[in-house]
Amino acid sequence: MPSTRDIRRRIKSVKNTAQITKAMQMVAASKMRKAQQAALSGRPYATLMNEVLGEVAAGATDFNHPLMEKREVKKRAVIVVSTDKGLCGGLNSNLMREAVKFDKNTTIFVTAGRKASQFIARTKRQLAAEFTYKDAPMFSEARAISKFAQEMFRKGEVDQVDILFTNFISTLNQKPEVIPFLPVAEIKGVGDGVHGETALTKGTLEFQFEPDIEGVLGALLPHYLNFRVYQILLEAKASEHSSRMVAMKNATDNAKQIIKDLTLEYNKLRQANITKELLEITSAAMAMS
């Protein structure tokens, strides 16, 4: 049986925890709004880009770009986009569960975010490079990642590049997903942000190019890939902050419940003690008289 003092001490410590998780929840909530806004406002551009590329690529079947070259997959690279910090619920562990599904020997990992690089290093998988991205992802950060992947693909170091990230669906729902990145012919059009069905087969129009097809597609493809990574970073950030907000809200709620239970227990114990003391006093008084 713990003493009232023990219980009081525990209540105090849980209260402190609740205060911290509450603060983190507030911070995450404000960051979440910004990150969600950024992810959602980037989607129309990504969607249009997909539509356009799909239509154009379908209308230019005899054109081959090095980034569209399809090869037998002997080695593949996976870009894992994780968070830098923990305390965001099951987000990273769900992500890593997908990451271990890739064959250890034929897969090279490229990471964005510290949690992923730690995990890859710990499980002794091949790590080709690690990148960082800020709370508000910048286009230059996305470009660095995309360029690196394009280089590896062009040099033939890998025959396929996939991206593993947490897709933002709603505040309460984020899903780890693997989407193909290179070669471009493998890309399914991204209807809604980074998603959707193939646009590559849809177009039937025969396009003209100005000044020429090499110039336009040569500029459009890398830009498309860079922007795709950028949109993915935005989605991952939105997922991270949403997930953290929800996790911290749960933690705060749990702490409050524990405080309630402990307070009840404390009061019961206190009353029991008083009753016991009263009993002692009255029985002593009765014995005296």
Added chain:
Amino acid sequence: MQRLEFEIKIMANTLRLEIVTPDAKTYSEDVEMVTLPGVEGEMGIYPQHVPLMTQIVAGEISVRKGGQDYFLAVGEGFAEITGVRVAIMTDMAIRAESIDEAKAEEARRRAEARLAEKLDDEQVAAVSASLAQSLAQLKVKRRQHR
């Protein structure tokens, strides 16, 4: 769905102009004519233009709608023309009326100053892109004054 849209548009004889930047969908309206700053000079696009894919440079887009001309300043990007739709993907798109001349002038000066420094290729590309953007804004704004 797209087919249907196509047939309707042929009768209506207008173009759907969509201008999208990474931050937002800036413009989405049915218009009668668009003039784009193509890499090889200005291009006027009327409804039922042949399908065309092109790069655009920073400059001004003029839009004719209801017999009136409207202007926008855009950054570099791509344009897809399908006869019923003109889709423009660009880094920047601002309507003439919302351009802040003082801010654009300031941005231009800053970019020019930056270009004088020693920069690597990538930085040069980024700075000249932003310089071109502010020049485009100034051009559109000053045309309005006239």
